[in-house]
Amino acid sequence: MKILIEIPHTGMFPYQFVNSYPLMLATTMKSGIGIEYELRGHSLVYEAREQAAKHFLESDCDYLLFLDSDMVPPADMLIKLINHDKPIVSALAFRRVPNFEPCIFKDDKFYLDYPKGLIEVEGVGMACTLIKKEVFQNVPQPWFTPTEIGEDLSFCKRATDAGYKIYCDTELICGHVGSFEVTEAHYKSTIAGNTKEWWEQEHSYNWVNVGINGIEQTKYFADVLLNNLDIELYGDVLDYGCALGQMTKELSKHANAEGYDYSRTAIEQARKMYPELTFTSDIPQKKYDFVVSSNVLEHYKNPVEEMRNQLKLAKDYFIAMTPYKDGPNGTHPARIDENTFPLEIDGFKQESVKIIPTTNPNMCYCPQIIFVYRRTT
Secondary structure, three states: OEEEEEEEEOOOOOHHHHHHHHHHHHHHHHOOOEEEEEEEEOOOHHHHHHHHHHHHHHOOOOEEEEEOOOEEOOOOHHHHHHHHOOOEEEEEOEOOOOOOOEOEEEOOEEOOOOOOOEEEEOEEOOOEEEEEHHHHHHOOOOOOOOOOOHHHHHHHHHHHHOOOOEEEEEEEEOEEEOOOEEOHHHHHHHHOOOOHHHHHHHHHHHHHHOOOOHHHHHHHHHHHHHOOOOOOOOOEEEEEOOOOOHHHHHHOOOOEEEEEOOOHHHHHHHHHHOOOOEEEOOOOOOOEEEEEEEOOHHHOOOHHHHHHHHHOOEEEEEEEEEEOOOOOOOOOOOOOOOOOOOOEEOOEEEEEEEEEOOOOOOOOOOOEEEEEEEEOO
């Protein structure tokens, strides 16, 4: 038996790949399996895969393994895929950006609630996929030229149309390197709602470097909130879920503001940016005249229950701002509108609700809604 390993790349090889790939090769070759490999650089990945498949048909190899250069394969991955003896079978990888969905598909969507073990799927990403030669002999060319669904799923559609089934071993996890190595734990953290692990990862890099810049977005949210409050801040104010502290800084221009976030990574950065302010990752032990909770409650599956937790820290007022009618999705499991929170709750009464249209879609893609509660007992 002989395997052709094709490694599409754009010239970048993360150290995680460089460290793990030789271990997989050594483990496979110890079992007596022959290996041939090709580093295939190309700016268009579908062209790289098409060329790889043509080279495979001309070779004396029995299987083609696509292994992208941003993958972190387990040492025994190739042996386990071979032992499944399926025409098309993949290890399980996850997208390297939030919400870190699994790269397997069912009913034309990400297969989010996949079971453990070898399962049949509609499609897989090609990044760690083993394919028998017969597939390319029987599926007409072009194999990977994308339609409206990308090169991976376009190939899978052509293969299933030709009568082949596609499988994934969901217990065989292949890491995916972005700003950090994404594994199943990151996907599970998003579907679990608001988890500490998720936020430590988010604030370590993604907050500033992936998607909307979190620092600039928080400054934007501070402007939205402060420009639309009908009451003046006074005394002690807690910024609950302060991230890197930009909201806390703006609040401090109106009152004595402190910041709390349970992400230690966020608090460490906030202290460096604003050493004159107080930040903590421990639940405060005192009460504040105001508790301000900006873009926090939507991250909880039960935002009313979390609101109750935050109300315990408020003496006079509780102010919450969240996305309006956004979600549910992986990072926003709660969809919040005017009727989400009760008019009276734990000694507080709702004084006002205000919906603020988005004025900068580069910072916020949906309106914000502001709730103001005042203590009555």
